[in-house]
């Protein structure tokens with residue numbers, strides 16, 4: 071029934087080194103493929119867990135794993151994180167001095183490293199290749215493999231030369247990984263890296279923990295942003311994207327005057343200011359970076375809780391990549407955007423004015439149409455996004471604004487006829503404000519000068535407010551029924567697509583103007599119902615920050631938020647219990663266990679334990695099994711088992727309510743515990759060769775003599 075780790079070194083390493091209980095989705099298959107010497111092409115969304123797919127095989131196989139990574143910041147991050155877990159690793163790139171590089175090379179030659187991160191241009195140097203030929207190499211991992219694609223947005227010429235690996239090291243397994251590759255790009259990767267023999271693992275593109283929300287800004291987008299941050303993300307890290315440098319500076323400054331911790335980032339700032347801001351964003355807790363799209367490449371921060379757009383991205387690719395920087399740690403995160411009429415007009419105009427050739431223009435227009443379509447959509451956003459990338463989601467996701475608050479629609483056919491006809495009758499050269507004035511029968515002098523007060527459309531639109539008309543015009547522009555002039559005055563003209571609607575041959579159902587978003591509860595607050603828990607959470611974060619500062623690393627390198635959250639939830643009392651928490655491997659338990667236990671013991675609330683245990687018991691009594699309970703409560707299976715063990719110990723549950731064991735199995739486990747002198751789980755687990763999960767052993771132990 072259980073996964074023995076004795077003959078499964080990969081699982082053993084996952085648990086002891088990384089502190090994770092189980093492989094996710096495809097991870098186990100990928101790891102197996104590479105351990106067995108096969109090649110792999112891995113397509114996995116951001117935050118899916120690509121790193122372990124090569125880190126674990128590198129630790130299982132003999133020799134050093136060579137990881138090719140295009141970004142220095144990413145390499146440094148990965149190396150720092152691995153060292154925290156006690157893995158011997160280093161990097162070779164241009165940030166090292168000659169002496170430092172020599173030292174790394176010496177370590178390699180002495181066989182001291184399990185993993186080496188190398189920049190592609192460094193790898194291609196004859197000296198490096200010659201060095202590699204003297205080593206035992208366990209595998210080559212090619213990270214961000216889409217950089218090999220000449221048509222993609224991240225093309226790196228050195229990546230093309232990586233085919234040399236296959237020629238010079240034909241027997242060493244290679245694993246290429248990427249989070250962004252549509253089908254043509256996938257084919258290009260296979261071809262250019264000579265991965266024809268590789269097994270392809272495709273986990274799709276979905277980021278289920280990101281909640282997509284797109285709203286038309288009724289007031290100013292900035293105010294909406296402030297409300298959003300204050301209501302839902304106070305004190306949390308996020309990225310705010312703006313189109314221009316000027317807007318970046320203004321927005322950052324304005325957020326600061328409102329008491330938020332916001333920093334600007336764009337190419338116009340001095341290099342050291344920019345670096346300092348990026349550094350603070352990475353290291354400190356809860357910094358908001360306001361940036362142009364220049365920011366983000368190579369940012370691996372796992373706990374970015376929101377990405378907000380104050381402008382419309384030019385394409386769905388850009389939108390997806392930018393929002394994708396939120397929630398790498400798998401915890402709930404928001405992709406939030408507010409846009410208005412002016413944004414739509416500006417983008418349409420930019421595209422009209424584009425100097426690109428006809429074919430390029432067509433592609434640009436298609437991309438913009440898709441982006442605007444996503445904005446005006448009334449059905450599930452995630453389904454539309456995934457469809458765009460050739461992925462499928464059979465059901466509406468339940469985690470986007472349209473799923474959560476289905477937008478009201480209305481039959482706008484007649485109103486659209488009036489709006490379009492007004493464009494036609496005024497000569498197809500006026501902007502939205504003027505058109506709305508005509509429709510609503512305003513007595514502006516200008517209208518009289520043009521004689522437009524004599525038109526049949528003059529004053530036929532009093533039933534809608536000015537805002538509602540603007541909203542309608544925006545949707546007509548988004549849908550391509552109207553286009554904007556090239557001169558940039560915002561004058562509108564009809565397109566061919568407008569004719570059927572104008573003639574009343576086509577009906578139009580459109581979104582109603584939405585009221586200001588109702589504030590959602592901050593999701594952290596939902597998790598911490600009790601004040602004592604929030605206090606513990608803060609104290610744990612404080613401890614983490616202190617430890618991080620002492621070593622000059624980012625806080626998340628010590629522990630991820632998810633790990634701290636589990637500490638709050640489970641309130642472990644011993645090192646052993648602490649070690650069961652996801653994300654705490656042997657090295658970290660050793661280095662930080664005592665420090666965090668101290669904090670927990672000081673602040674732990676006994677009531678909290680009872681509460682959460684009671685909830686688990688309730689669900690069990692409703693017929694859910696531990697796995698289902700873990701899923702529903704968003705806790706690990708281990709946590710659920712520890713709750714159940716507690717309930718067994720208190721006599722609220724019987725062992726057979728919880729686990730199904732054969733009689734002889736039960737006896738064997740009990741015997742093992744009786745013979746041990748301290749009742750610790752780990753030695754028993756190993757004694758039984760990993761045949762039973764920790765949680766099962768815990769439950770059995772709870773039936774025996776009282777435990778600490």
Ligand code: ADP
Nearest residue numbers: 090092093094115116117118119120121122399
């Ligand atoms: P990617 O490179 O695909 O964006 P990472 O390798 O950085 O993703 O992993 C994302 C997060 O998921 C990290 O915090 C990582 O530690 C965590 N993670 C990966 N695999 C597992 C697992 N099997 N169990 C628990 N957490 C995992």
Ligand code: ZN
Nearest residue numbers: 450467470473
């Ligand atoms: Zn949805």
